[in-house]
Amino acid sequence: EVQLVESGGGLVKPGGSLRLSCAASGFTFSSYSMNWVRQAPGKGLEWVSSISSSSSYIYYADSVKGRFTISRDNAKNSLYLQMNSLRAEDTAVYYCAREGGDPFFDYWGQGTLVTVSS
């Protein structure tokens, strides 16, 4: 059974940093591209970043470019999102999602809440 479990969310002050993790199991993690998608409270889904299976290709939404860094450790079956210079508008539930071959997200984690507030 495919499982994605996010962790690392919490309350952080504006300008602060946070590192999210996503532990994957139930599939060959090193064979799949992975993504982060976020959802602000009461709002819609927003794609944040993607990383290819071997980390060769990395992309970011304009809203986080230069502040967020996606990475992965295939030996540990883990995906990460380093978030720096956080702003109030980064407050959201952050989901990790597996990319199912073509550009779509076939499995999602339960999400981790990041709150940016003073």
Add this chain to the structure above:
Amino acid sequence: QSALTQPASVSGSPGQSITISCTGTSSDVGGYNYVSWYQQHPGKAPKLMIYDVSKRPSGVSNRFSGSKSGNTASLTISGLQAEDEADYYCCSYAGSSSVFGTGTKVTVL
């Protein structure tokens, strides 16, 4: 990376069919056959319902179908059931990124 446009809400009675539209541009919806649809119940993670415009993942009811014409994709739910009441989001590949729709709340009357 502007969000794709969806109607804010769509409603229907049990057994009826409804269609949700998703309008983008030639740089996303119109440029690729990589439109997907997600169902999200309150407090839950999104669930993949349709991918590659019209393909259904294993386990998803055949009451859900997808299509695309030009820059607009559509999700049709036939034989509407109470459990279909949820938020629905379209998503399109846009080159080196993905873009989601604004979301549609489906209400079963």
